[in-house]
Amino acid sequence: MLEVQVKNISKNFGNFKASDNVSFDIERGKLIGLLGPSGSGKTTILRMIAGLETPDSGEIFIGGKKVNDLPPGKRGIGFLFQSYALFKHMTVFENIAFGLKVQKKSDEEIKSRVEELAELIGLKNFTRRYPLQLSGGQRQRVAFARALAPNPELLLLDEPFAAIDAKVRQELRSWLKNTIHKLGITAIFVTHDQDEAVEVADEIIITNHGRIEQAGVPVEIYQSPKTPFVAKFIGESVQVPDYTIFKGFENHTPCAGILRPEFLEIAASIDEMPQPMPLTTEKGIVKGTYFRGSTIQIDVEVKGQILRGFRGLEKKQINEGDAAFVFIHKIYGFDGDKTKIVENSAKRQESVVI
Amino acid sequence: MPFAISPVVAGLFFIMLFGRMSPLYPILQENNLAVVFAVPGIILATVFVTFPFITRELVPVMESQGRSEEEAATTMGASGWTIFRRVTLPNIKWALGYGIILCSARALGEFGAVSVVSGHIRGKTNTLPLHIEILYNEYNFTAAFAVASVLVFLAIIILILRNLVEHYGKEIEVEEMAADEISETANLKEGAANVGSSS
Ligand SMILES: Nc1ncnc2c1ncn2[C@@H]1O[C@H](COP(=O)(O)OP(=O)(O)O)[C@@H](O)[C@H]1O
Ligand SMILES: [Mg+2]
Numbered sequence: 001m002l003e004v005q006v007k008n009i010s011k012n013f014g015n016f017k018a019s020d021n022v023s024f025d026i027e028r029g030k031l032i033g034l035l036g037p038s039g040s041g042k043t044t045i046l047r048m049i050a051g052l053e054t055p056d057s058g059e060i061f062i063g064g065k066k067v068n069d070l071p072p073g074k075r076g077i078g079f080l081f082q083s084y085a086l087f088k089h090m091t092v093f094e095n096i097a098f099g100l101k102v103q104k105k106s107d108e109e110i111k112s113r114v115e116e117l118a119e120l121i122g123l124k125n126f127t128r129r130y131p132l133q134l135s136g137g138q139r140q141r142v143a144f145a146r147a148l149a150p151n152p153e154l155l156l157l158d159e160p161f162a163a164i165d166a167k168v169r170q171e172l173r174s175w176l177k178n179t180i181h182k183l184g185i186t187a188i189f190v191t192h193d194q195d196e197a198v199e200v201a202d203e204i205i206i207t208n209h210g211r212i213e214q215a216g217v218p219v220e221i222y223q224s225p226k227t228p229f230v231a232k233f234i235g236e237s238v239q240v241p242d243y244t245i246f247k248g249f250e251n252h253t254p255c256a257g258i259l260r261p262e263f264l265e266i267a268a269s270i271d272e273m274p275q276p277m278p279l280t281t282e283k284g285i286v287k288g289t290y291f292r293g294s295t296i297q298i299d300v301e302v303k304g305q306i307l308r309g310f311r312g313l314e315k316k317q318i319n320e321g322d323a324a325f326v327f328i329h330k331i332y333g334f335d336g337d338k339t340k341i342v343e344n345s346a347k348r349q350e351s352v353v354i
Numbered sequence: 355m356p357f358a359i360s361p362v363v364a365g366l367f368f369i370m371l372f373g374r375m376s377p378l379y380p381i382l383q384e385n386n387l388a389v390v391f392a393v394p395g396i397i398l399a400t401v402f403v404t405f406p407f408i409t410r411e412l413v414p415v416m417e418s419q420g421r422s423e424e425e426a427a428t429t430m431g432a433s434g435w436t437i438f439r440r441v442t443l444p445n446i447k448w449a450l451g452y453g454i455i456l457c458s459a460r461a462l463g464e465f466g467a468v469s470v471v472s473g474h475i476r477g478k479t480n481t482l483p484l485h486i487e488i489l490y491n492e493y494n495f496t497a498a499f500a501v502a503s504v505l506v507f508l509a510i511i512i513l514i515l516r517n518l519v520e521h522y523g524k525e526i527e528v529e530e531m532a533a534d535e536i537s538e539t540a541n542l543k544e545g546a547a548n549v550g551s552s553s
Binding site for chain 1: 429
């Protein structure tokens with residue numbers, strides 16, 4: 001069952017293309033992350049779904065109904081603004097009650113619904129405070145409750161965690177994810193933080209320059225990025241201008257590529273490799289080591305390129321200036337505006353043998 | 355715009371617009387409407403000259419607040435009038451009050467524009483400052499000063515009002531800012547645990 005369908009929407013501000021032929025579908029009950037760099041048009045897409053901005057062309061469906069000509073209040077959506085946009089001069093209670101008052105609900109109904117939501121967001125004893133008397137995280141939850149109060153089908157959240165300090169953010173993320181899933185509501189949230197998107201979203205839609213680069217579950221986006229942009233944007237990627245200089249990749253036409261740390265095997269000696277393959281293993285100089293908690297990040301220079309890999313803590317320590325052996329399992333090679341996965345030739349030969 | 359225009363020029367502008375030379379004049383006459391040299395003219399000229407005082411107070415306040423509160427209300431289905439009454443107005447009320455006071459202070463003393471438009475018809479189209487001028491020109495100093503002191507008295511009242519509004523408005527803001535230190539997520543888990551039952 002599709003909850004949201006966006007079909008070929010475009011939006012220009014002057015001659016700037018904020019949205020360029022954007023299309024995607026969202027299933028009911030899914031929590032979707034709209035991920036992209038700042039200025040890539042995420043907020044614009046969200047505001048067009050909400051009806052706060054009108055697309056120049058294209059169609060938007062919510063719950064199977066075309067909503068292009070419906071005002072925001074009639075679309076069955078709840079919107080969480082990046083700045084929360086709480087009503088400053090109203091108490092928490094009045095803020096949450098606003099949408100219900102507009103719907104002319106009875107006083108008892110409003111009271112019980114607001115109390116239920118205040119309980120849900122853990123602010124049952126704060127309903128008589130004003131927004132300015134609350135912390136950032138609490139304000140965000142009030143905005144969440146206010147958006148939920150009129151029972152929307154679809155919740156739209158613009159950078160919901162951006163203005164909250166790191167410690168609380170982590171806790172709020174999992175709380176929001178659990179709460180949205182428990183309520184069974186469909187939600188789209190905007191973020192420029194890939195860790196956040198991977199952690200919170202069921203599916204991710206990646207935007208760049210007003211276009212959709214790729215949509216899919218996090219694992220899929222991570223493992224098979226369809227465009228050079230996604231390959232670069234996701235993960236801790238290193239781009240090389242020509243990957244055919246590396247051993248194991250010489251038989252390809254020269255082409256730029258992306259390497260992820262997990263594609264690299266870095267060893268202190270050739271024997272330390274799981275399967276020593278001297279012909280397809282590079283030699284390099286360690287340029288830096290960084291302790292990363294569960295692993296050690298190693299930056300190693302190979303043929304003038306700095307590559308990045310991880311090494312387990314249990315392995316022999318490698319220091320800056322040491323020689324190291326580097327085996328590259330695979331590379332995302334560029335192919336016009338697509339990417340292809342290129343495996344090390346040693347691995348392919350091996351699979352032929354088996 | 356009206357800030358940069360001398361009140362006298364503004365007055366002349368109204369005479370050109372509504373006076374005998376204007377193409378509008380016959381229409382006004384037909385409907386028995388007197389603007390120039392009558393009370394409507396004085397009001398128009400005063401409003402024209404003093405309104406910038408209100409906008410000057412309001413524009414920065416409204417710009418700094420942005421429109422996201424209004425947009426939030428829109429997404430919840432509120433009508434334009436409800437949004438103005440319940441969201442916009444409460445947010446600008448102090449600036450609006452301050453602007454109105456400034457505006458009335460200016461209106462009280464307005465001379466140039468009104469002088470041109472009114473035509474000085476005593477007892478009919480005269481304002482206090484105009485009356486002072488007439489009395490003064492008639493060498494009736496005592497009367498002129500008497501009227502002037504009425505004006506001064508009104509000015510003082512407005513000054514007091516202005517300070518009250520400013521003081522009270524600030525105090526409320528300070529009160530709102532006095533946020534206590536609250537533990538961030540103390541009640542969060544408890545609330546989340548009850549999600550199932552409350553939905
Ligand atoms: N109302 C507007 N008028 C003009 N330009 C706008 C407007 N809203 C957004 N833009 C421009 O569109 C681009 C995309 O904006 P936005 O959707 O807010 O990006 P994001 O949320 O991904 O950071 C930005 O470069 C921004 O300057
Ligand atoms: Mg944005």
